[in-house]
Amino acid sequence: MVMEYEAVIGLETHVQLKTKSKMWCGCANAFGSPPNTNVCPVCLGMPGVLPVANEEALRLTALTGLLLNCDVPKRSKFDRKNYFYPDVPKNYQVTQYDQPTTRQGYVDFEFQGGISRVRITRAHLEEDVGKNFHFDRFSGVDFNRAGVPLLEIVSEPDLTSADMAYEYLNALKDILMHGGISDCDMEKGMVRCDVNVSVRPRGSETLGAKIEIKNMNSFSGVRKALEYEIPRQIDVVTKGGRLLQSTRRWDDIAGVTEEMRTKEHAHDYRYFPEPDLMPFEPTDSWLGQIRSRVIELPLARKERFRRDYQLPASDAETFKNDVVLGNYFEGIARQSKNPKAVANWVINNLRARLSETNEKAARENVVETESEPALMTLADLKFSPGFINELVGLTESGRISSKIAQDVFNEMFSTGESPTAIVERKGLAQVSDTGAIEKFCDEVIAANPGPAADFKAGKEAALNFLKGQVMKASKGKANPGLVGEILTRKLKG
Numbered sequence: 019m020v021m022e023y024e025a026v027i028g029l030e031t032h033v034q035l036k037t038k039s040k041m042w043c044g045c046a047n048a049f050g051s052p053p054n055t056n057v058c059p060v061c062l063g064m065p066g067v068l069p070v071a072n073e074e075a076l077r078l079t080a081l082t083g084l085l086l087n088c089d090v091p092k093r094s095k096f097d098r099k100n101y102f103y104p105d106v107p108k109n110y111q112v113t114q115y116d117q118p119t120t121r122q123g124y125v126d127f128e129f130q131g132g133i134s135r136v137r138i139t140r141a142h143l144e145e146d147v148g149k150n151f152h153f154d155r156f157s158g159v160d161f162n163r164a165g166v167p168l169l170e171i172v173s174e175p176d177l178t179s180a181d182m183a184y185e186y187l188n189a190l191k192d193i194l195m196h197g198g199i200s201d202c203d204m205e206k207g208m209v210r211c212d213v214n215v216s217v218r219p220r221g222s223e224t225l226g227a228k229i230e231i232k233n234m235n236s237f238s239g240v241r242k243a244l245e246y247e248i249p250r251q252i253d254v255v256t257k258g259g260r261l262l263q264s265t266r267r268w269d270d271i272a273g274v275t276e277e278m279r280t281k282e283h284a285h286d287y288r289y290f291p292e293p294d295l296m297p298f299e300p301t302d303s304w305l306g307q308i309r310s311r312v313i314e315l316p317l318a319r320k321e322r323f324r325r326d327y328q329l330p331a332s333d334a335e336t337f338k339n340d341v342v343l344g345n346y347f348e349g350i351a352r353q354s355k356n357p358k359a360v361a362n363w364v365i366n367n368l369r370a371r372l373s374e375t376n377e378k379a380a381r382e383n384v385v386e387t388e389s390e391p392a393l394m395t396l397a398d399l400k401f402s403p404g405f406i407n408e409l410v411g412l413t414e415s416g417r418i419s420s421k422i423a424q425d426v427f428n429e430m431f432s433t434g435e436s437p438t439a440i441v442e443r444k445g446l447a448q449v450s451d452t453g454a455i456e457k458f459c460d461e462v463i464a465a466n467p468g469p470a471a472d473f474k475a476g477k478e479a480a481l482n483f484l485k486g487q488v489m490k491a492s493k494g495k496a497n498p499g500l501v502g503e504i505l506t507r508k509l510k511g
């Protein structure tokens with residue numbers, strides 16, 4: 019019998035917090051400044067300096083805890099993790115060892131058509147390190163990043179595949195971005211991941227040797243590394259080999275993981291409590307203020323939009339990702355009997371027109387170098403949101419055809435005039451007056467004897483051509499249902 023193996027995966031996700039200043043000093047937390055310009059004696063690790071905790075970083079950590087369904091204990095503390103490396107000027111990193119600010123939560127996310135849950139062990143606060151640069155003949159260190167507040171979110175080993183890890187990471191990123199915790203810009207290294215992965219016979223309770231893949235800076239990289247590493251480990255054990263607890267790195271170009279060091283060479287960090295910082299003891303009122311910043315989680319929002327407005331998953335996904343557009347939709351949909359139609363206008367017409375307008379503005383402004391054109395947003399719309407409901411009403415009642423409705427929308431977008439006013443001013447109301455339609459039909463039949471004869475001879479398709487001609491003659495205003503009925507009656511009668 020062939021033994022089946024399963025993967026056991028846990029992730030440590032590092033996220034830079036969205037604060038104005040660094041964790042222990044007043045230096046700017048900014049990406050892209052010239053090397054070593056956002057530095058001071060504190061973040062350069064000079065002797066004798068004292069750290070002062072960044073209050074907003076503490077708030078964002080507690081807020082992350084609440085968003086990830088964690089406990090925020092009454093007391094947490096900071097510890098020193100001691101090691102030497104050129105990008106750590108103090109020779110230790112301040113982190114949280116045994117008493118983190120948040121612990122024991124979970125993240126729910128969509129996976130393979132259902133909802134999966136990954137438990138969160140802890141999310142603790144620490145500081146980022148500097149960055150080494152290697153040139154042809156020398157190396158340099160940029161300390162701008164040293165001391166930037168960093169959150170490490172540790173998951174339980176609840177993930178079982180590369181795809182599942184990928185979906186979890188995306189869900190986590192959604193929560194952190196929408197919650198205002200981090201911009202999560204992968205290109206700027208704001209999110210990095212360490213992956214712990216082992217394999218074991220399916221159904222076994224014991225964990226295999228834990229292998230860590232360090233410093234992944236993209237989610238697709240995590241997925242690719244796991245797609246390589248899981249079969250590699252299964253291959254070793256099925257051939258009777260033994261895996262050792264070790265650390266590996268992912269080579270994205272070669273598409274392989276490589277061993278960096280085994281357990282025998284693991285660091286002993288000699289953690290001890292940070293003597294320069296008080297333990298952190300949040301009060302109930304402080305936590306109460308944080309609670310008021312908790313947002314509706316993206317997954318809950320998507321489910322609510324599907325349930326309350328009977329939207330298809332794709333529309334709900336759009337409004338989950340674009341919170342401002344979703345809120346705009348919701349303001350209108352609450353007053354509407356047909357939210358699905360409102361969603362169509364908002365997504366297919368309004369959003370499309372906004373991006374068209376902005377793209378056009380961007381093209382016309384290419385010569386202007388420094389100043390980018392201000393983007394047109396929902397706040398700049400000339401028409402009132404209620405007009406979308408009015409437009410839906412006009413179409414549903416048959417006063418205007420859906421084709422005319424598109425023209426009315428465009429007019430309303432450009433001028434801000436109400437749909438009813440536009441229809442009246444331009445005489446766009448659908449013609450449902452049978453006398454008028456009969457007249458158009460007679461004219462079209464007389465002018466097109468060939469197709470008329472074809473239809474009489476049983477060629478059903480010829481009717482569509484004649485219908486099209488009547489619609490054209492009426493400038494799109496004839497009620498298409500009535501046109502079909504009258505033409506059929508006249509030709510068959």
Ligand SMILES: [Zn+2]
Pocket residue numbers: 040043044045056057058059060061062165
């Ligand atoms: Zn500093």
